[in-house]
Amino acid sequence: MEKHGYDVTYLGIGCDGKINLEELEAAITDKTGLISVMFVNNEIGTRQPIEEIGKIAKKHGVLFHTDGVQALGNFRIDVKEMNIDMLSVSSHKIYGPKGVGALYIRKGLRISNYIHGGAQEMKRRAGTENLAGIVGFGKAAEVSMHNFDWHVKHCSELRNYLVEEILNKIPNTYLNAPLEDRLPGNANITFEFIEGEAMLLYLDSHGISVSTGSACSSASLVPSHVLTALGVPVEKIHGTLRLTVGDFTTKEDIDYTVKALIEVVDKLRKISSVSEQKGW
Amino acid sequence: MAMYNEKVMDHFMNPRNMGEIENPDGKGVYGSPVCGDMMQITIRVKDDVITDAKFKTFGCGSAIASSSIAAAMIIGKTIDEALALTNKQIIEELGGLPDVKIHCSVLADHAIKSSIYDYAQKTGKTYAGLEGFDPNADDDDHDVEGCHGEACGGECEKK
Numbered sequence: 001m002e003k004h005g006y007d008v009t010y011l012g013i014g015c016d017g018k019i020n021l022e023e024l025e026a027a028i029t030d031k032t033g034l035i036s037v038m039f040v041n042n043e044i045g046t047r048q049p050i051e052e053i054g055k056i057a058k059k060h061g062v063l064f065h066t067d068g069v070q071a072l073g074n075f076r077i078d079v080k081e082m083n084i085d086m087l088s089v090s091s092h093k094i095y096g097p098k099g100v101g102a103l104y105i106r107k108g109l110r111i112s113n114y115i116h117g118g119a120q121e122m123k124r125r126a127g128t129e130n131l132a133g134i135v136g137f138g139k140a141a142e143v144s145m146h147n148f149d150w151h152v153k154h155c156s157e158l159r160n161y162l163v164e165e166i167l168n169k170i171p172n173t174y175l176n177a178p179l180e181d182r183l184p185g186n187a188n189i190t191f192e193f194i195e196g197e198a199m200l201l202y203l204d205s206h207g208i209s210v211s212t213g214s215a216c217s218s219a220s221l222v223p224s225h226v227l228t229a230l231g232v233p234v235e236k237i238h239g240t241l242r243l244t245v246g247d248f249t250t251k252e253d254i255d256y257t258v259k260a261l262i263e264v265v266d267k268l269r270k271i272s273s274v275s276e277q278k279g280w
Numbered sequence: 281m282a283m284y285n286e287k288v289m290d291h292f293m294n295p296r297n298m299g300e301i302e303n304p305d306g307k308g309v310y311g312s313p314v315c316g317d318m319m320q321i322t323i324r325v326k327d328d329v330i331t332d333a334k335f336k337t338f339g340c341g342s343a344i345a346s347s348s349i350a351a352a353m354i355i356g357k358t359i360d361e362a363l364a365l366t367n368k369q370i371i372e373e374l375g376g377l378p379d380v381k382i383h384c385s386v387l388a389d390h391a392i393k394s395s396i397y398d399y400a401q402k403t404g405k406t407y408a409g410l411e412g413f414d415p416n417a418d419d420d421d422h423d424v425e426g427c428h429g430e431a432c433g434g435e436c437e438k439k
Contacts, residue, residue, distance in 0.1 A: 193338065195317075195338060196340075197340035197341055198339065198341055201292065201293075205293065214316060214340070216317070216339065217340070219380060221380060234314045234316075235312075235314050271298055271336060271337060271344060272338045273309065273318050273336040273337055
């Protein structure tokens with residue numbers, strides 16, 4: 001947006017991972033055209049106060065867009081009730097095919113055509129539609145609605161068990177952002193005195209895939225901006241992993257992962273030049 | 281994981297010379313947890329030959345591999361030979377490192393020189409290879425081949 005000449009105001013987050021509603025409202029001017037806040041953050045899983053943001057946006061006559069990619073299938077979304085004008089979602093997060101998404105646009109709202117050429121998608125986006133993908137997305141949405149309650153319960157329980165096991169069995173670990181108002185399957189944990197990419201590689205050799213907020217794992221060599229905004233000290237961001245569970249995860253998977261983590265963390269702590277005794 | 285070659289992965293998964301020498305003749309620490317890479321090298325020296333070297337590293341796969349191989353490379357070398365070691369040679373010995381990881385070899389090189397610097401300070405000896413060397417310099421990294429300051433995102437300068 002900035003590259004196209006728009007002024008963008010960025011909002012910070014508190015240590016609970018949520019934006020401050022007073023700060024949001026105070027930032028609105030008569031020039032404000034759009035508020036865009038993600039429904040759920042993908043790294044720490046925090047659900048933003050969407051209903052309240054929708055109310056504020058409506059009160060000031062500002063359009064409200066939310067990125068609901070992580071929210072779909074995990075939280076109830078009612079675009080009318082929540083005053084959401086535009087909502088982005090993606091198929092792959094609800095076990096649909098990759099490469100297809102959707103943008104809900106409130107009736108009466110028009111967007112400019114941004115890919116020119118053919119008249120597809122009511123002249124809003126040229127290019128032959130990914131028909132197989134769209135059908136798959138539709139089916140995934142149907143299944144997701146049907147499984148909604150089970151999915152939320154299954155993921156929350158396994159995630160809570162994972163977090164509990166890690167925090168109890170591995171010292172000097174902690175959870176980033178609270179469990180309340182959190183994506184059911186998301187856990188984001190800091191392991192002190194060791195580095196994320198190293199953990200990632202060792203876990204990969206055990207057949208376990210995770211992601212990390214460490215600078216060393218990103219092409220830009222910059223640590224996670226989300227964890228930075230949350231107030232996590234940089235050296236601890238380097239030792240942070242995001243672990244997520246899903247519909248196909250079992251308790252045995254969790255036990256296996258925890259066992260592997262204990263081994264990996266122990267090995268890396270022996271290699272590390274920093275420790276609880278030595279300090280940072 | 282396709283980023284690292286077999287040799288790097290080997291040194292990472294099975295690090296050699298990992299640990300800490302008790303009452304070392306020289307100890308060098310370089311980098312910081314803020315940057316995401318911190319290496320410690322301890323050495324045992326006899327008659328100006330490095331008879332043993334061990335490393336401990338807080339860092340990623342290439343940081344651990346670089347310090348593991350660097351420690352192996354200096355064992356059996358004279359102090360002068362060890363001082364002549366460059367980060368380029370560390371990379372060559374590893375069979376290559378991804379561009380974004382070159383700074384890890386720079387850190388390993390610096391940590392080794394720091395350990396020898398410490399040894400020189402303790403014994404009062406001087407070595408030509410240490411001339412102009414500053415164990416606390418952050419800037420050194422940014423002038424060395426392959427690392428132009430963007431590697432750490434300038435984190436070390438924000439301290």
